[in-house]
Amino acid sequence: MLLLAFRNLVRRPLRNGLAVGGLAAGVVALVCLLAFGNGYRRGLQTELDRMGLQLMLVPLGCPYDAAARVLKGKTLENSLPEAALEEARRDPAVAVAAPLLMASWPRPGAGRADLWVGLDETALELKPWWHARAGEKWFTSGDSVVLGCDAAEAEMRSPGDLFYSPEAGRKLRVVGVLERSGTSDDNLFFVPLRTAQEMFGQPRRLTAVAIRLRDPARLREAGERLQQIPGAQVVTLTEMMGTFLNLVGAVRTLLLSLALVAISVSVLGVFNTLLAAVVERTNELSVLRALGASRLQVFGLVSTEALLLAVSGTALGLLLAVAFGPGLEHLMKELIPMAPASSLFLPGVATLAPCLGIGLVTSLAAGVYPAWRAGRVQPATALNS
């Protein structure tokens, strides 16, 4: 029966090929959506964990926007009083409180902006991935600057070179160039915190304070205490991640419905293909019945055709998704906020198995009516024709 079903399908290669292609497209959409959703969640969680931060103190305003901008190496319009840092460091639950002052000087003629970051030595505790590609990874004097690797390449600087900030009128000495980290650090100019405060006319002001707790389990109580610091508000990284995931989740729901529409359309394609085949082959099926084939055998024949279409379409879809998913990942990373560096496309068994099941079951279901109709063909039809 399998051979007969296969031969029946091969008789109409274009029509059946299109049905298989449509089903494959629907499966690709579903696999990509589930795989990207899982990869994004896992990547974001891993990277936030690796940073070892639990909290950020940011200026009053939208806390999530502020925290996201700081993490992505962008500047804030508001600033914190340095007293917030001192109070945070006095909190018994705080292990590390690392201040930073970020400032941006747009250079429209150059088509870019200089991004300066002032840090103190506590920053090294939160940046374990920092390694010097050349020179030192930390400042040797108040007039020293450490450059991210891309910034150093764009400015053609290496350790020992002079570096000038035209806007601040300050001459600095490059003491180190960082190894590529794949983070926004690669494009930044790092200077000591005090130097940054002088350069940007922000004495005793900060952009944010990154905080690691001694015991992450005390997050809530520490957050409540730190929230009392005047002029500052607390953002937990967990809350921020939750916000990102909610945003992504809303988009994901929309995309999931689109993927289901794609699957539905492809299943209708399978249904249409099989029904057309049954109508077209009414005489043949009648002859089969006249020769002694039972209703169940004819039903089974068409169902087997549906099975073959389902298996080939779903398998093709899974293969295409795995083959082209990494390529789509580049596009996705352009569009989503705070894209983790790790692979977003994670087509694990937990993702592929449901897609396989949905593809097979829905396609088989699409074959039920055509198969039932085929089984109802009367032997007399062949004799009459």
Place this chain on the structure above:
Amino acid sequence: MSKLLILGGGAFLLAIGALVWRSSQAPATERPFEIKNVPPQAAPLCPWREPEADLKRFFPNATRYEVETLILSGSRGELAERLGRIPTGDENALRLYRVFQETELLGCVMTQRVKGEYGAIELVLGLDTRKRICGMRLQRMREPEPVAHALENSEWLGSFTGKDAASAWKIGVDLPEVPTEARVSAEAVVHGARSLLVLLEVGDRETGLASKSPHH
């Protein structure tokens, strides 16, 4: 039929196995937070930042330009001899912008990033069809005010006009003197401009593009 069933089933299982294996090969990374654009591994090419303004300045009659890349990797020996140093990796190729008035070639524009004393300096050179400088501009630098003033001085920049790869380029002799504090960066600018002319001369000859010019 049973053979077909076994073959089909085997192929399906193989496909699923391949998928599972592929999914287990997902690359891991230790880099937290990736910036939006994947950074290049080498120093980025110097872009031409203000084409419209530069075309008006260097070629007022220009109506369009075309981008070309000349491959110079086959001429590294000659380049080393003419430049007086080993060509850098970036100098294996030369990007230039041929400028036209409708179909007539007017010249070309080239850009170069050089190492100034306090940061990178980006040059824009306009060349006529005889590969002589017809205009020069510094499109980006971060030099202190006195140095920037000396380098952007119209008399100093104007003194490059008419120079070609064979010209003499000594500051204070063939080009106007600059203040002492601007000397390092001025040398870098001169060296960058001359290098571009040498690269163009070698590249144009290698590719035979020079013969396309109606003025040649």
